[in-house]
Amino acid sequence: xxxxxxxxxxxxxxxxxxxxxxxxxxxxxxxxxxxxxxxxxxxxxxxxxxxxxxxxxxxxxxxxxxxxxxxxxxxxxxxxxxxxxxxxxxxxxxxxxxxxxxxxxxxxxxxxxxxxxxxxxxxxxxxxxxxxxxxxxxxxxxxxxxxxxxxxxxxxxxxxxxxxxxxxxxxxxxxxxxxxxxxxxxxxxxxxxxxxxxxxxxxxxxxxxxxxxxxxxxxxxxxxxxxxxxxxxxxxxxxxxxxxxxxxxxxxxxxxxxxxxxxx
Amino acid sequence: xxxxxxxxxxxxxxxxxxxxxxxxxxxxxxxxxxxxxxxxxxxxxxxxxxxxxxxxxxxxxxxxxxxxxxxxxxxxxxxxxxxxxxxxxxxxxxxxxxxxxxxxxxxxxxxxxxxxxxxxxxxxxxxxxxxxxxxxxxxxxxxxxxxxxxxxxxxxxxxxxxxxxxxxxxxxxxxxxxxxxxxxxxxxxxxxxxxxxxxxxxxxxxxxxxxxxxxxxxxxxxxxxxxxxxxxxxxxxxxxxxxxxxxxxxxxxxxxxxxxxxxx
Numbered sequence: 001x002x003x004x005x006x007x008x009x010x011x012x013x014x015x016x017x018x019x020x021x022x023x024x025x026x027x028x029x030x031x032x033x034x035x036x037x038x039x040x041x042x043x044x045x046x047x048x049x050x051x052x053x054x055x056x057x058x059x060x061x062x063x064x065x066x067x068x069x070x071x072x073x074x075x076x077x078x079x080x081x082x083x084x085x086x087x088x089x090x091x092x093x094x095x096x097x098x099x100x101x102x103x104x105x106x107x108x109x110x111x112x113x114x115x116x117x118x119x120x121x122x123x124x125x126x127x128x129x130x131x132x133x134x135x136x137x138x139x140x141x142x143x144x145x146x147x148x149x150x151x152x153x154x155x156x157x158x159x160x161x162x163x164x165x166x167x168x169x170x171x172x173x174x175x176x177x178x179x180x181x182x183x184x185x186x187x188x189x190x191x192x193x194x195x196x197x198x199x200x201x202x203x204x205x206x207x208x209x210x211x212x213x214x215x216x217x218x219x220x221x222x223x224x225x226x227x228x229x230x231x232x233x234x235x236x237x238x239x240x241x242x243x244x245x246x247x248x249x250x251x252x253x254x255x256x257x258x259x260x261x262x263x264x
Numbered sequence: 265x266x267x268x269x270x271x272x273x274x275x276x277x278x279x280x281x282x283x284x285x286x287x288x289x290x291x292x293x294x295x296x297x298x299x300x301x302x303x304x305x306x307x308x309x310x311x312x313x314x315x316x317x318x319x320x321x322x323x324x325x326x327x328x329x330x331x332x333x334x335x336x337x338x339x340x341x342x343x344x345x346x347x348x349x350x351x352x353x354x355x356x357x358x359x360x361x362x363x364x365x366x367x368x369x370x371x372x373x374x375x376x377x378x379x380x381x382x383x384x385x386x387x388x389x390x391x392x393x394x395x396x397x398x399x400x401x402x403x404x405x406x407x408x409x410x411x412x413x414x415x416x417x418x419x420x421x422x423x424x425x426x427x428x429x430x431x432x433x434x435x436x437x438x439x440x441x442x443x444x445x446x447x448x449x450x451x452x453x454x455x456x457x458x459x460x461x462x463x464x465x466x467x468x469x470x471x472x473x474x475x476x477x478x479x480x481x482x483x484x485x486x487x488x489x490x491x492x493x494x495x496x497x498x499x500x501x502x503x504x505x506x507x508x509x510x511x512x513x514x515x516x517x518x519x520x521x522x523x524x525x526x527x528x
């Protein structure tokens with residue numbers, strides 16, 4: 001469907017491209033000052049289609065841009081992932097950052113769930129103390145104390161997330177950013193066995209309409225094996241209750257792969 | 265960024281949430297008939313934010329909806345592909361439907377390139393005569409003759425597309441919908457060798473900023489081999505000039521895979 005606004009001297013015509021393609025007209029006075037001034041900027045604004053207007057108005061706002069950017073090589077899979085999360089997560093939700101790293105995902109998640117009610121929670125964890133220190137610093141610098149309070153950080157392997165999520169809590173989103181800590185010790189990596197257990201936990205904790213988002217890095221030693229494990233895990237989830245898909249670059253073999261597991 | 269239109273009795277105020285957040289005002293006459301009539305429908309239309317208006321107007325129109333629908337199992341890869349094409353193709357472009365089938369893609373492409381100038385062209389081909397008959401009938405039923413004229417149909421294998429695209433023409437989009445003709449003879453399928461040659465041709469004909477979109481079906485005999493061929497082809501394209509990615513369902517092994525090759 002397509003809707004355009006056209007301004008003539010008598011009518012504001014709203015065209016809606018449907019099967020019958022019949023415009024409806026809104027009467028408009030001849031002496032209207034929008035016209036009498038003939039302001040080119042105003043006229044351009046009005047003679048544009050709403051679709052074009054939307055494109056001009058929200059040039060970088062949406063998931064559309066992230067997806068097209070991904071397809072055309074201008075945006076990273078991580079940017080696409082963040083925009084997808086924004087459309088899944090609602091204010092007041094419970095979410096998990098299973099691999100805090102330097103805290104950028106934790107901060108993004110905080111912004112998605114925080115509201116005046118203070119109901120939302122971000123459970124963040126990492127096996128490395130320095131990752132938690134970095135995350136905590138980033139949050140302290142970036143948000144006010146009332147927002148900071150809804151994040152709980154744990155020095156914990158992601159495979160043990162069930163130990164810290166309170167009973168009866170259902171999660172809307174669990175994010176994994178696998179591999180090693182950027183800027184940290186590259187020898188410390190997530191490993192297939194633990195990641196597999198973490199995915200099992202995430203599946204048990206997930207509420208209907210929730211998403212597990214896994215960014216898989218394949219460029220480091222062990223990365224390819226971990227990717228295979230995740231792919232096998234996702235392939236084994238029942239199609240009746242899970243939608244599992246992946247977005248992958250084909251001619252950049254070291255680019256991260258985005259695996260998404262959506263619970264119906 | 266967020267843009268809202270608010271209509272007061274004197275001004276049409278356009279708010280654009282930017283850093284300075286300063287609205288600009290368009291003078292509006294007090295006696296304007298939009299107001300004097302106090303038509304609730306018209307008023308609702310104007311007092312809504314543009315974003316809300318867009319959501320109401322294009323409830324299912326956007327790439328965002330198609331992507332989220334794909335991730336959550338509510339929309340097919342084919343729907344996502346169509347929305348992606350719409351964002352790549354411009355009016356007046358030259359595009360190819362390399363496998364017309366029953367003509368639905370051909371019709372969608374026609375709508376994307378057709379405008380008053382009549383410059384755009386859709387080159388459609390299929391190796392099966394009945395596919396071309398179906399496509400031609402669909403176009404005749406669906407569009408006016410001036411639009412119908414910009415489609416050229418060829419009884420031809422997709423591997424021979426270079427024989428019918430005029431010299432000096434660069435393409436914006438080439439779409440492949442592989443496998444067998446729905447409703448036709450399932451023994452007649454696209455085969456890896458021909459598809460590989462067709463992809464090579466499409467790459468040669470493609471202009472910068474153009475896309476090759478391949479919907480690969482893996483559920484029929486030979487489908488998996490064809491998929492491997494396409495994946496190998498895409499993986500071999502140089503990352504400097506091509507962005508090649510794929511969207512794939514993991515726990516629905518027979519679901520089609522969308523492979524996209526974008527020329528930088």
